[in-house]
Amino acid sequence: MSAPSTTARPPPPSLRKDSRIIIVGSGVFGISTALWLARAGYRDVTVLDMQDTAAAGYDPKAGIDSASADINKIVRFSYGSAVDYQRLASRAAAEWDEWNRQIAASTDLPRRFAGDRSRVWLNCGALRQSPTREMTEQELLTLKSMEQEGIRDRQFRTDDEADVERARRRGWAHKLDPCRRRERFGHHKAVLDSTAGFVVAYRGCDWARHMAQKLGVKFILDSRCGKAIDIGGADDGKPTVRTADGTVHKGDLVVVAGGGWTPSLLPEVDQLLETTGGSVAMIQIPRSRKDLWDRFAPENFPVIMEPGIYSFPRDENGIVKIGFRETKNLPELREFGISSTKLCWYTDSVDNSFLVDFVPGRGGKVAVCSGGSGHGFKFLPILGQEVVKILEGRGSATPYGRLWGWRSTSPPASAAVGDAKGKTRNGLGEGEAGPRVLSKLKMASPADWVFKSGADNRSSKL
Known part of the structure; x- marks a missing residue:
C-alpha cells in the first residue's frame, strides 16, 4: 500500500x-x-x-x-490491500487480550468497574456479508492479504466447502449464517472472521x-x-x-x-x-424473551458487517446496536421497535x-x-x-x-x-453546499421507531 x-x-x-x-x-x-x-x-x-x-x-x-x-465498537482485520492497517489491528488485538488478562487479575480497577471483571474485548467473530450473489472486490482483496500474511485459515467462506468444514471442526459453523439468508433469499455470500469481534x-x-x-x-x-x-x-x-x-x-x-x-x-x-455523524439505533431485548436473549448473545451471534449496515450481538443489558445508512432490519426484533437512537459524532x-x-x-x-x-x-x-x-x-x-x-x-x-x-x-469537501449537512436532513421521530406489521421480510439484507 x-x-x-x-x-x-x-x-x-x-x-x-x-x-x-x-x-x-x-x-x-x-x-x-x-x-x-x-x-x-x-x-x-x-x-x-x-x-x-x-x-x-x-x-x-x-x-x-x-x-x-x-x-461497543467493532474489532476487525478486513482492510482489503491496506496491509499496514491489517497488521496494526492484529497488534491491537494482542494487546486487547492482554488487557482482558490484566482486568481479570487486577486488585485496582477503575471506580465504575467495581465488582465487575467483564472482559473489554470479546472475540465473537465478525461476518462480512456481500449484498449480492458475488463476493465484493474489497472482500477478495482482504482474503488475498490475509493469505499473504499467513492468517487465511481463520477466515471461513460460506461458499467454500473446505472452509465450512474447518469452521465446523473449530466450533464456528453456527455463526456462518445467523440471519438465515440462504433460507430467506436463496443465496448467502459471506466470510466469517473468527479472529474478530467487538470491544466494550x-x-x-x-x-x-x-x-x-x-x-x-x-x-x-x-x-x-x-x-x-x-x-x-x-x-x-x-x-x-x-x-x-x-x-x-x-x-x-x-x-x-x-x-x-x-x-x-x-x-x-x-x-x-x-x-460527521453516523446513524445508530438500539433495540432492547427483554430478558423474558429467553429465545432471543440466547440467540443474540455473543456466544451465538457474531458482529455482522455489510455495505450500508453493521450490527452487534446484544450486550449484557440486552441492547442490540445497529449502525446503518440504508433501511434494513432483523425481522425477529421487529416487535420491540427501536428503543433509542443517536448520531455517532466522529471525524x-x-x-x-x-x-x-x-x-x-x-x-x-x-x-x-x-x-x-x-x-x-x-x-x-x-x-x-x-x-x-x-x-x-x-x-x-x-x-x-x-x-x-x-x-x-x-x-x-x-x-x-x-x-x-x-x-x-x-463526500469530504462537499462543505455546507453538500446534501449531507445535518440541517438538510429529515430527522426521524419516536413514532418512526415502531416497525409496521406485515412489512416484507425479504427486503431485509440482514
Missing part, C-alpha cells in the same frame, strides 16, 4: 522527558497518546477535556458525548485512562476548566491552550486530539478532516486514513492526532505507540508516520484504506 502524498513537515520539537505536553481530548486518540507518552518516560503530560470522562467512566448512559463513549468501548477507554493516571498523567476534566477554545502561541514561542474559564495553559508541545471538535480548534485541517479524513502530524505553520510545536474515520477505535491499545514515534520526529522512518502524515487535499492516486478507484471518501 502506498502512502498518501505528503507536504513538507516542520522539524519536530526537541522533546525531553520533562517537556510539558498538553493533549486536548481524552477520547481514543488522546488517551492512547497520553498512555504511551507516559510509558515512554515523559513525566509532564496533561490531558484536557470538557467532559468528566473519569467520573462517568466514559459511559454514554452518564451523558458523555463522544464517539469513544459508546457501548467505554470500559476500554476507562481502563486506558486508569493506566495512564497510574503512570502520572494529569487530567483536567471539566466543562470550563478543561474545555479548549483556542490553540495559540505565547510571546516566547511556546504553544498555548486557552480554556473556557480564561486560563492559558503553556506547554512545549500541544497535541490536538479533539475528535469531532478538532476542525473547529485547528482551521488548518479544514480540507483534511470533516466532522472523517480525506481518504479514511488517520491524520497524525505537526501542523504546518505552527513551528513544530502543535500536532494533530485525529481522523478516526469510523474505524479508529480498535487501535486504542496500540495507537499511541505509533503516535509517540511521530511526535519524537521518527515518523518518516515508520509506515504509519508516512501513512498518517499531512497530505495534499487533491484526490490521491490510490486511496489509503482500500479504495481501488482512488477517490476521496465519505
Whole structure:
C-alpha cells in the first residue's frame, strides 16, 4: 500500500522527558497518546477535556458525548490491500487480550468497574456479508492479504466447502449464517472472521485512562476548566491552550486530539478532516424473551458487517446496536421497535486514513492526532505507540508516520484504506453546499421507531 502524498513537515520539537505536553481530548486518540507518552518516560503530560470522562467512566448512559463513549465498537482485520492497517489491528488485538488478562487479575480497577471483571474485548467473530450473489472486490482483496500474511485459515467462506468444514471442526459453523439468508433469499455470500469481534468501548477507554493516571498523567476534566477554545502561541514561542474559564495553559508541545471538535480548534485541517455523524439505533431485548436473549448473545451471534449496515450481538443489558445508512432490519426484533437512537459524532479524513502530524505553520510545536474515520477505535491499545514515534520526529522512518502524515487535499492516486478507484471518501469537501449537512436532513421521530406489521421480510439484507 502506498502512502498518501505528503507536504513538507516542520522539524519536530526537541522533546525531553520533562517537556510539558498538553493533549486536548481524552477520547481514543488522546488517551492512547497520553498512555504511551507516559510509558515512554515523559513525566509532564496533561490531558484536557470538557467532559468528566473519569467520573462517568466514559459511559454514554452518564451523558458523555463522544464517539469513544459508546457501548461497543467493532474489532476487525478486513482492510482489503491496506496491509499496514491489517497488521496494526492484529497488534491491537494482542494487546486487547492482554488487557482482558490484566482486568481479570487486577486488585485496582477503575471506580465504575467495581465488582465487575467483564472482559473489554470479546472475540465473537465478525461476518462480512456481500449484498449480492458475488463476493465484493474489497472482500477478495482482504482474503488475498490475509493469505499473504499467513492468517487465511481463520477466515471461513460460506461458499467454500473446505472452509465450512474447518469452521465446523473449530466450533464456528453456527455463526456462518445467523440471519438465515440462504433460507430467506436463496443465496448467502459471506466470510466469517473468527479472529474478530467487538470491544466494550467505554470500559476500554476507562481502563486506558486508569493506566495512564497510574503512570502520572494529569487530567483536567471539566466543562470550563478543561474545555479548549483556542490553540495559540505565547510571546516566547511556546504553544498555548486557552480554556473556557480564561486560563492559558503553556506547554512545549500541544497535541490536538479533539475528535469531532478538532476542525473547529485547528482551521488548518479544514480540507483534511470533516466532522460527521453516523446513524445508530438500539433495540432492547427483554430478558423474558429467553429465545432471543440466547440467540443474540455473543456466544451465538457474531458482529455482522455489510455495505450500508453493521450490527452487534446484544450486550449484557440486552441492547442490540445497529449502525446503518440504508433501511434494513432483523425481522425477529421487529416487535420491540427501536428503543433509542443517536448520531455517532466522529471525524472523517480525506481518504479514511488517520491524520497524525505537526501542523504546518505552527513551528513544530502543535500536532494533530485525529481522523478516526469510523474505524479508529480498535487501535486504542496500540495507537499511541505509533503516535509517540511521530511526535519524537521518527515518523518518516515508520509506515504509519508516512501513512498518517499531512497530505495534499487533491484526490490521491490510490486511496489509503482500500479504495481501488482512488477517490476521496465519505463526500469530504462537499462543505455546507453538500446534501449531507445535518440541517438538510429529515430527522426521524419516536413514532418512526415502531416497525409496521406485515412489512416484507425479504427486503431485509440482514
